Amino acid sequence: MQEGFMGPHAAAFDRAEYDRRLAATRAAMARAGIDILFVTDPSNQNWLTGYDGWSFYVHQGVILPLDGDPCWWGRMQDTAGAQRTVWMPEACILGYDDRYVQSATRHPMQDLAARLIGMGQGRARIGVEMDNYYYSAKAHAVLGTALPDAALVDATALVNWQRLVKSPPEIATMRRAARISERIARLAIELAEPGLPKNELVGEVMRAAVRGVGDDWGDYAAIVPLMPSGADASAPHLTWNGEAMRRGEATFFELSGCVRRYHAPLCRTVHLGTPPDEMARASDALCEGLEAGLAAARPGNTTQDIAAALHAPLRRIGIHRPNRCGYPVGLSYPPDWGERTASLRKGDLTVLEPGMTFHFMPGLWMESWGLETTETILIREDGPAETLCDLDRTLFVKP
Amino acid sequence: MQEGFMGPHAAAFDRAEYDRRLAATRAAMARAGIDILFVTDPSNQNWLTGYDGWSFYVHQGVILPLDGDPCWWGRMQDTAGAQRTVWMPEACILGYDDRYVQSATRHPMQDLAARLIGMGQGRARIGVEMDNYYYSAKAHAVLGTALPDAALVDATALVNWQRLVKSPPEIATMRRAARISERIARLAIELAEPGLPKNELVGEVMRAAVRGVGDDWGDYAAIVPLMPSGADASAPHLTWNGEAMRRGEATFFELSGCVRRYHAPLCRTVHLGTPPDEMARASDALCEGLEAGLAAARPGNTTQDIAAALHAPLRRIGIHRPNRCGYPVGLSYPPDWGERTASLRKGDLTVLEPGMTFHFMPGLWMESWGLETTETILIREDGPAETLCDLDRTLFVKP
Numbered sequence: 172m173q174e175g176f177m178g179p180h181a182a183a184f185d186r187a188e189y190d191r192r193l194a195a196t197r198a199a200m201a202r203a204g205i206d207i208l209f210v211t212d213p214s215n216q217n218w219l220t221g222y223d224g225w226s227f228y229v230h231q232g233v234i235l236p237l238d239g240d241p242c243w244w245g246r247m248q249d250t251a252g253a254q255r256t257v258w259m260p261e262a263c264i265l266g267y268d269d270r271y272v273q274s275a276t277r278h279p280m281q282d283l284a285a286r287l288i289g290m291g292q293g294r295a296r297i298g299v300e301m302d303n304y305y306y307s308a309k310a311h312a313v314l315g316t317a318l319p320d321a322a323l324v325d326a327t328a329l330v331n332w333q334r335l336v337k338s339p340p341e342i343a344t345m346r347r348a349a350r351i352s353e354r355i356a357r358l359a360i361e362l363a364e365p366g367l368p369k370n371e372l373v374g375e376v377m378r379a380a381v382r383g384v385g386d387d388w389g390d391y392a393a394i395v396p397l398m399p400s401g402a403d404a405s406a407p408h409l410t411w412n413g414e415a416m417r418r419g420e421a422t423f424f425e426l427s428g429c430v431r432r433y434h435a436p437l438c439r440t441v442h443l444g445t446p447p448d449e450m451a452r453a454s455d456a457l458c459e460g461l462e463a464g465l466a467a468a469r470p471g472n473t474t475q476d477i478a479a480a481l482h483a484p485l486r487r488i489g490i491h492r493p494n495r496c497g498y499p500v501g502l503s504y505p506p507d508w509g510e511r512t513a514s515l516r517k518g519d520l521t522v523l524e525p526g527m528t529f530h531f532m533p534g535l536w537m538e539s540w541g542l543e544t545t546e547t548i549l550i551r552e553d554g555p556a557e558t559l560c561d562l563d564r565t566l567f568v569k570p
Numbered sequence: 571m572q573e574g575f576m577g578p579h580a581a582a583f584d585r586a587e588y589d590r591r592l593a594a595t596r597a598a599m600a601r602a603g604i605d606i607l608f609v610t611d612p613s614n615q616n617w618l619t620g621y622d623g624w625s626f627y628v629h630q631g632v633i634l635p636l637d638g639d640p641c642w643w644g645r646m647q648d649t650a651g652a653q654r655t656v657w658m659p660e661a662c663i664l665g666y667d668d669r670y671v672q673s674a675t676r677h678p679m680q681d682l683a684a685r686l687i688g689m690g691q692g693r694a695r696i697g698v699e700m701d702n703y704y705y706s707a708k709a710h711a712v713l714g715t716a717l718p719d720a721a722l723v724d725a726t727a728l729v730n731w732q733r734l735v736k737s738p739p740e741i742a743t744m745r746r747a748a749r750i751s752e753r754i755a756r757l758a759i760e761l762a763e764p765g766l767p768k769n770e771l772v773g774e775v776m777r778a779a780v781r782g783v784g785d786d787w788g789d790y791a792a793i794v795p796l797m798p799s800g801a802d803a804s805a806p807h808l809t810w811n812g813e814a815m816r817r818g819e820a821t822f823f824e825l826s827g828c829v830r831r832y833h834a835p836l837c838r839t840v841h842l843g844t845p846p847d848e849m850a851r852a853s854d855a856l857c858e859g860l861e862a863g864l865a866a867a868r869p870g871n872t873t874q875d876i877a878a879a880l881h882a883p884l885r886r887i888g889i890h891r892p893n894r895c896g897y898p899v900g901l902s903y904p905p906d907w908g909e910r911t912a913s914l915r916k917g918d919l920t921v922l923e924p925g926m927t928f929h930f931m932p933g934l935w936m937e938s939w940g941l942e943t944t945e946t947i948l949i950r951e952d953g954p955a956e957t958l959c960d961l962d963r964t965l966f967v968k969p
Contacts, residue, residue, distance in 0.1 A: 179813045180802065225793055226807040228703075228906035248893055248935055252805035269893045270917075273910045275727075278701075301708035302677075304627075305905075308710030309701035309726060327708060328674075370787035374780040378773035381810075388769035388812030391794045394624055403579065406651035408623040411780075413787030414578045494647055494668045505904045506704075507627035511672045518669075536647055 182221025182258040183431040184340055189258055192219055195333040197237055205298035205324055208235040212303035213504035215330040217432055224252040227305055229272055230279040280310050284317030298326030331512045335499055336526040349435035349559040350384040351428025356437050359424040360567050363441040369411040390429040393508040397425035404541030407534055418444040423543035434500055434508045436530045437560045438543035441567045452488055453535055454566035457544055459484040464531055468548055468556035474513050474521040481533050496533040523550045581620025581657040582830040583739050588657055591618055594732040596636055604697035604723055607634040611702035612903035614729040616831055623651040626704055628671055629678040679709050683716030697725030730911045734898055735925040748834035748958040749783040750827020755836050758823040759966050762840040768810040789828040792907040796824035803940030806933055817843040822942035833899055833907045835929045836959045837942035840966045851887055852934055853965035856943055858883040863930055867947055867955035873918040880932050895932040924951045
């Protein structure tokens with residue numbers, strides 16, 4: 172069998188790793204009674220086939236039958252990118268005509284439906300990722316109309332769940348991303364000072380993230396740097412602006428290095444000048460909670476046990492977090508570096524297993540300030556979770 | 571009436587500009603028989619309300635009735651970001667409980683449906699953006715089930731079409747973005763040399779883009795830098811890697827500055843060493859086609875006239891482009907800086923009007939090389955279109 176292009180963009184892992192992924196996904200398909208799966212989530216596409224490219228703004232996906240190679244399907248001009256990035260032979264790369272792109276009269280799902288019928292799947296139970304990114308309501312409606320004899324079955328997060336336990340090569344890749352996360356978090360802390368415009372700080376961080384560490388070049392993270400200051404840090408998802416950093420304000424840095432699309436997010440907070448007592452106490456309780464959460468993050472315990480351990484010391488000082496405190500993390504594309512399966516929160520009963528990785532992310536977004544001290548963690552065979560990044564777990568204070 | 575927070579993140583335009591946008595959108599709603607519109611596309615949310623934040627990875631949107639202020643609706647923790655960025659009063663900011671986030675048992679659309687019923691819209695004709703970003707098939711299904719007496723009407727691109735003709739303040743903002751585009755394109759051309767790792771070049775470009783020009787800090791562009799080299803440049807959407815640039819290869823730089831979410835994309839190509847005759851001839855024909863396209867880009871002509879003018883000189887040397895050669899551009903969020911309405915292609919009959927802006931984007935993705943020379947253009951009152959960026963339109967050749 173002819174293998175795909177093996178240039179510098181080629182799929183990041185060897186064939187055995189992709190075979191493992193296909194087998195796990197197919198077992199889940201069989202359990203769900205799905206004959207063929209259509210995968211739109213870009214991270215799932217990459218995880219199954221290696222496909223990489225900034226083309227997810229148009230309809231595209233991976234077609235995975237129960238037997239044989241998967242196919243990558245997308246816009247004709249993007250088949251050139253698929254040839255360079257997927258592990259399958261060229262016959263498994265399918266392109267649709269450019270006239271389907273962003274048209275009011277044609278829809279790419281008409282092309283997909285015709286291909287599925289051509290594959291003998293016109294009466295199949297077809298899994299579709301109804302709540303994953305980039306599978307639109309319209310795509311679903313057009314596909315359903317064009318496949319009147321098929322059954323479209325919700326397969327939201329079916330692939331994502333197979334990604335929860337990482338293989339050794341995946342963990343190795345996340346460790347490489349963690350080296351970049353450490354470097355850029357340290358850089359942000361070093362550079363932070365009164366008068367420094369936020370965008371200048373972001374520029375240095377982005378440059379360092381892409382330059383990478385050692386032989387590892389940095390890829391773009393699935394989320395841009397978030398670094399609000401002062402009262403703005405009560406909002407979790409503001410990005411930056413051109414305002415100068417000010418004495419008397421805390422700024423959190425929510426960052427991740429990225430290697431071959433794998434992330435290891437890391438957040439730290441810098442206060443310029445002496446922090447108010449309330450913030451210092453909150454930071455101490457948060458660090459105590461993180462330590463307790465790490466201790467609870469071991470095989471056999473559940474995701475909610477981590478949340479419970481974290482929240483106890485915070486509650487003792489009167490802080491009640493209404494939000495989840497983390498999510499699985501690994502391979503991803505914009506707009507999210509989370510995997511969208513388990514959550515670290517009360518009521519979530521996912522049993523922890525070795526090889527799972529989470530962004531343990533207990534942000535404190537208070538009325539007039541915010542604080543983020545977080546870790547990317549790896550569940551080990553026993554004992555507390557390992558933190559993939561090595562950086563002091565504290566509220567950094569600078570003059 | 572209490573106005574929103576007026577800090578450094580506040581909505582980018584004055585109230586008259588937002589009033590203009592609401593009026594245009596409501597007129598389109600009335601024409602489509604829509605009582606209330608639910609807007610999920612992040613660029614449409616920002617355009618109507620100013621909402622800005624990297625929170626579009628969870629379900630959120632703008633609720634626009636025919637009368638009264640719109641409401642921003644999203645995850646509870648993101649209401650803090652909404653307070654800082656939208657122009658409406660706080661009563662128009664609605665948050666849903668964190669337990670709805672990425673849950674297998676609850677869906678945010680259940681909360682939205684309850685609110686719409688509370689607003690007396692349970693039997694309304696509700697416009698939803700069925701093929702815009704982040705409105706998933708599942709969201710649509712849940713909303714439909716939870717609103718059994720309402721009619722969900724497809725309003726894909728209804729708001730996007732209102733954005734096609736830019737107001738003077740929007741054009742002014744795009745001009746500011748164009749200054750950044752010029753700077754980073756020049757920087758990439760200057761730095762390109764054999765042996766330079768691509769990721770290092772990307773790092774310098776990203777840093778410069780965010781530092782901005784003069785008083786304008788740079789925002790993140792909706793697409794990361796695309797800069798494949800050599801044969802990889804036959805693929806339009808590869809990003810970068812750690813490979814060194816090589817003599818004898820062309821690299822295209824697809825870049826945009828961004829100011830307050832407004833873009834002015836600009837692509838140029840550098841060849842290291844003497845380009846092959848075929849590429850030089852193609853570049854000459856492409857530049858002739860761009861010039862002809864600019865001349866055709868005037869009020870009263872249509873979008874397809876631009877494509878026809880571009881393609882004539884290319885066809886004379888045997889190049890037949892199967893792809894559209896551009897799209898409207900302005901305010902945007904990942905994953906696309908295009909507006910997803912008109913396309914510059916045969917069969918698209920959108921009549922050009924002053925104030926329309928397009929990325930005139932005739933990429934050449936050939937069998938073994940690629941070339942991009944593009945312009946962001948503004949349709950004027952008469953005469954050829956204006957190019958917002960000022961940079962030689964040529965294939966740059968370096969030793």
